[in-house]
Each structure stands twice: as C-alpha cells, then as structure tokens.
Amino acid sequence: MPAMSQTPLAYTPHDHDLCVKSALANAEAICVRQGVRLTALRRRVLELVWQSHKPLGAYDILAVLSEQDGRRAAPPTVYRALDFLLENGLVHRIASLNAFMGCVHPEHAHQSQFLICRNCHTAIEMESQTISEAITAAARSIDFVVQGETVEVIGLCAACRKAV
Amino acid sequence: MPAMSQTPLAYTPHDHDLCVKSALANAEAICVRQGVRLTALRRRVLELVWQSHKPLGAYDILAVLSEQDGRRAAPPTVYRALDFLLENGLVHRIASLNAFMGCVHPEHAHQSQFLICRNCHTAIEMESQTISEAITAAARSIDFVVQGETVEVIGLCAACRKAV
C-alpha cells in the first residue's frame, strides 16, 4: 500500500487504480483480523467510495448500484453497507457535506479530520496530533471529556489556487 | 451582557432569562450597526434558538411558531430567518446535528467550535485560538488555505459525568 498519510495522496498524481486496489486489499485484511464479513456489497460500496478522492453521497452510491450494477437497491441497502464500513473504521462520514470518504489509514482508530477544497471538492484526510491535543486541552480546561472529534476545514487546495 | 466566553455559560447556573434578553439586545445593536433589519420573525427565531443552550432543529422552531405563536409558518419561513441570522453571525449551524445554536460572541467574526454533550445535549461554544492555529498550521504544511473551520466535539460534560 502506498504511503498515504505522509504526503496527501489526493494532491499528487498517482496510480489511482492501484490506490483503490490497495485500499480494498487493506480492508479485506482488516475484516479478517476483526472477524467481520466484507461481503460483495460492502466491498463494492467501499470501492465506489474510494474511486474518487471526493466525498460521495449515499444516493450517488445508490444510483451506481441500481443503474450500473443492475442491483435492486433501496436506501437501506446503501446505508447498511455504509454503517458497517463506518463501524469498522473503513470510511468516514463528512457531516458538513452529508457524504462519505474512504479512510486512508484504517489500521488504527483515529479521529476524523478533513481539509475540503471549495473548488474541486477534493477532501484530504489529516491526522494531526497537534489538532487533537489542542481540542483535548481546550475541552479539559472546562472539564469536558472528549469522545470524538469532527474537524472539517473548508478552503482552497494548492492546485485550485494555482488554476485560478 | 454576562461574561459568556470566559466560563462556559451553559455549564454554570445562571439567570437564563437575562441571558436570552441580553443576547437579543446585543443582536439588535449589531443589526443596527450593520444596517440590516432584525424583524419580529427573525428576532423571535433568535429568541427560540437562545432559549436553550442545546442545539435546536429548524423543524422544532417551526413547531413553536405554528403551535405556540399561532403563526402560519412553513419551512421556508424558518430557514430564511435562520439564513439571515447565520449571515450576520448571530447563530451557528451544527452540521453533525442539523441544528442551530445562538452565538455567544457575535460581535466579531470567528470560527465555529463546539463541545457537545452526548448525554444532556448541551453545546458549549469555544473560541480556542490554539485549535485554530493548529488547524491553520496543519493545512499550511500541505499548502491548503483555510477559509472556514467546523469543529464539533462529542463527549461528556462535567455535570453528566458526575450524574452517572
């Protein structure tokens, strides 16, 4: 699997087919280790989510399953698959977009931190210990115990700033 | 107006009627300064949002306007008022809850940072420069320019930890 957490993958040109393939292989391994079943449907949904580095909506997934795969799918089909992937840390939900992104380092539990480009809609996952620590510190100062973070930053990526 | 940004107001017992009243007075002043109209409806919506320290959904507001105020209200009525309040920095939207909160320091533009108690649903607004700086630094390191932050932290507040 390519080193995805160091330089943000979404930025740099890369072999994206390989990128998707390795994400799926990684997911298989994780599911085996966790003793959970990555069924064909769940695998396919994960693949679709991974096929772009942009957040994907549940109904976009649904459309592909219905129109492209010819599967009889209704909303629960997609949401159940997404729930499974979320529970097992294979995707993240982006609340501010009602959309989903493949997780770039699902091996270990972690918080959800994203940079989202307003122009090209690419979402880049961060894993900044500094941000998490700042949040924990701020929370502790008013006696609040953190269970989960949602950090979603909107702005402009390097490529889009150059383009404009 | 009570000092709301120092010790989190939502935590401490306080004269909440006064709390709401001063928020409204503050809003009036801001709207005058900005040359925008805080109409009766907008004022009322702001009041409802402020009447709890918990995030309030658009349809909750709608229900009060219809049932309690006897006003003929449909979703656009509420959403337009909320849009106005958002534009003028008087309320924040909490993406992870699809809900709205009165802003505790609407005098100056700032990012939205919230601690949300999983148990009592109280939402406490933070204004941590440290968090913002950590985000900006992490973004800069991969050449991303920040335009807006969404920080929504879920966990347990002091009161609820004691209660359990």
Add this chain to the structure above:
DNA sequence: AGATGAACGTTATTATATAACTTGGAGATC
C-alpha cells in the same frame, strides 16, 4: 398616493436517512 424592493406566505418538491418487516443464503450442527 404611488412606486419600489425586501420580507414573508404558500405550494410543491428534492435530498437525506431510518423503521419495520420479509426473504435469502452462508456457515454451524446434527
């Protein structure tokens, strides 16, 4: 009073997500 434009009312629709129940199918048990 009449013109103007913003705010609000009204109706309909779109987008997102879940509830509740049924059917199917992989793996365990006999």
Add this chain to the structure above:
DNA sequence: GATCTCCAAGTTATATAATAACGTTCATCT
C-alpha cells in the same frame, strides 16, 4: 447431506431536513 440458525440483503413505507418557485404584503422613499 439435511436442517437449523443467524446475519445480510430485499422491500415497502415513512421520517426528517432543506430548497425551488411564485404570489402577497408591507415598510420606506419619492
């Protein structure tokens, strides 16, 4: 191999959140 069991997926209906498009009212300025 047949049966049992349980989880996954199909199915139908509905809940919840948000917006589009158009008409009406009302404050304000001339």
